[in-house]
Amino acid sequence: MATDAMAHSDPSGRTARRSRFWRPQVIVPLVGVVIGILLIIGPFLATLIRSVLVWGEEGAAVSAANFTSLLSDPHFYQAIGNTLICSTGAMVLSCLLGFSLAWVVSRTDMPGRGWFEIANLIPFFLSPYVGAIAWTYLCAPNSGLIQNFFSDTFGISLAFLDIYSLGGAIWVLTLFYTPYVYLFVIAPLRRMDAALEDAARVHGASFGYTMRHIVIPLVMPAILSGALIVFVTSAGLFDIPLALLSPRGIRTMPTEIYSAVQYPADFGRAAAFGVLAMIVTVIFTLMQRRYLGRRNYDIVSGKGYRPRVIQLRPAGRVAALTLEIVYIGSGVVLPIIALLMVSFSSIWTGRFNSNFLTMENYNYVLFGYDLTQRAIVNSIQLALVGATVGVVLAVLQGYFLNRGPARWRAWIDAALSLPLGIPGIILGLGFLILAIRTPLYSTLAIVLIAYVARFFPFATRTVSSMFLAINPELEQSARSSGASWGQTMRLVLLPLLKPSLVAAWLMLFVIFIRELGATILLYAQGTETISVALVLLSERSFGYVAALAVIQLCLLLGAFVVFRLSRASLAQS
């Protein structure tokens, strides 16, 4: 401070300097960045500190006891092992399925590919928890719709199918995470210079050889990006293990953290678990950044031809169509049919029976039960406010990362992307530790803060990638025509950014409507959300759960429809 005053002893120089710093275009975006960083650091530090504290007779003490007891607990290794099996399985299957679907849709003449191209994205918008519940209706051992259908019509017993298993969890995870890989892969597949493939064919490579040695290696960076996201996200996902594995006592990382904070709560153990998971996630994310930094080559040439569409032979057509039908059927159509059937039945026995047809479930959920009514209102409030706050933060951060001072950009970008892989339940734990003795505890506000903290990086990425495409000269020319910074933002930049703002807002809306992992730790009486209400109801009645799930589904599909109509794009960066 003193040296600063000396260096600028001229008072007018100092005011000039200060006024430069206090210009709105510096301060306003900086506020967004600071809020973002506080939102990340707060729960992270809280978890870290809590993990090394142990409460004894004479108060808190710093100790590694939480870690040592966790690391000597065989349940810990069981949970880690099961989580690894689930997320590895889901990753491998999603990559196979995501690549195949993307290739079939973008590079062949499969009938209806324009339609499937959109349909393949629908699972992206649905709730994994509801999906898992729907699959329990479809495929519960001995009473699932699928087993009953096969034994009733063909006399085939599918008794070995059991959705309450690691295999079942992998299956449902795969259905929901395939669109991630699909989205990553379809862009390069579509834009790839066809000459890269053609050159291989002309120089003697067969179709299969070209696929293995040229096409797949060229989109490998995209496949691996998708794979990493699927791996990290499905390892941290609480919803599906809760619905499919907890009933059989199969432990996983997120459900272990959840049970650690149930009565009798052991926050130390949960925090230690969380810290280990965070470290692994951060290492993975950094590894991916380095790998992509090295291999991100350009496969789009200036003047290439459109990639050739491959004319499928009849067998190929049948195979491609089957693949699509199985995917859309399992990921969208069958779960929705099952939910509808259950939600309109007064008694559910694993078969649809028109004698039991009723509206009572909807009536009860919508008008008869204060918990579900409250949950619906809360969810919609959280989603509307949360998405708006998230998009505002994203614009400010996007501005800072693309137009702000260049010096810290890379670091701030890395810091702001950290929550991308951190499981919701761990961030929820961090906010729970932070808020538990404050008035924020058991308010909707803390849930909202956790939502924004966990998911704003998605919005920031979407908006930031749009910033990249906007030439700064557009703003500069507005400034030189006399517009203030605020006017330039309002009249030039925001209209240009609008498609990405719509996309980001809808994405956050969808995520918040269905969020469970963070909410399950932070909700209290009065602040339940739809997803929480589904969990609470699941012990009482199939019908109520299904009806509420259908209501949530309508909100999500509504967002999907708006998304399609607005022609916003899911920008990948």
Place this chain on the structure above:
Amino acid sequence: MEPPVSPSPSHFVRIEGLKKRFGDFVALNGVSFDVDDGSTLALLGPSGCGKTTMLRCIAGLETAEEGYIEIGGKVVFDSSSRVNLMPEQRELGIVFQSYAVWPHMTVAENVGFPLKVRRTPKAEIRERVTRILKLVGLGDWYDRPATQLSGGQQQRVALARALVHEPRLVLFDEALSNLDAQLREQMRMELKILQDRLNFTAIYVTHDQAEAFALAEHVVVMNRGHIETVGLPRDVFHRPQTPFVARFLGLNVHSGTVLSVGRVPDVANHEPLDADDVYAQVRLPDGETLWGRIGQDSPPRPGDDVLVCLRREHLGLSAPSVSGGIATQALAGRNGFIGTIRASSFLGLTEEYVIDVSGGELRAIQPVSGLDAGDPVAVTVRPCDCIILSEHRTLKATQRADLKKAG
């Protein structure tokens, strides 16, 4: 479909009646031509005329609806007997305009690819790749990742890859168009040398006429999916056969009416005549007359509408001696007419003029001559440089005549 011409052993590639459409759009409309063994054929034409489509049909990357393609005595495509070999069965090399160098491989892996898919032993691949890389001047780049190469170097890698397995036919699709002028010149020379050394047949697609004339033994000019002209570079250049070719080569094209036809033009500035040539006197729209050489086989009759084609460099400009006087006096009996300079632009050693003449404008290139906009000018041209074509000649006749000439 039976090929109409009996196969000649010197034709390495034979293409007959190739038709290809994209939806309703006809991209190739019955294209036929031959390429001699060991020679280079240039496919020349404006953007969108179907050159790339032609090449892709030959390579098997596109399937024509009709036609016949034979490479080195092997039928690779025949719509009548439903023969259609896959690209990898046609034993070609290809160089794309976008290079199509695979970014996930090293230079050596790129170049060795055609050998690797043919299961060549490792040691031999290494040896041949090293040899061809030396040949294209990339000897030191063997193990470098392909992404580190500059445009010109990628071009060479693509070239080496197309040649390493010693295909008998190599296809080039605007292979040099992304290079700067100097590098392009150099690569052209190197291509010639490589072709002499490796003795492959080449089909070379370009829209740059200078490149086509410099590289090729024969030139095919395409227009909207059909062939306008086939011939030796000199013939195509000096004796454009159709108005389209004339326009494509940048000639001034004006309409006129034939007054008389004769062996000897009745003007002062004609050169010693070629015994085969026939001349015609043509009346331009405003009444001026001009002698020119008839460029096609069947001469037009007096009264026919024709087109007069004038190369910019062949026009002589001079200030008329009597300003505002009678045209013939100003021209002093030479073949030409009077016009007015509208604009000029400086090109260095020369200057290009835009001249208003009756019925249109004319471009002429001259050594800097100090004429200004608004000046009247006498435009003269030797009758043998003034080419007279009729618009409605059937293309079949031209093609056949030229095929004979070229073969």
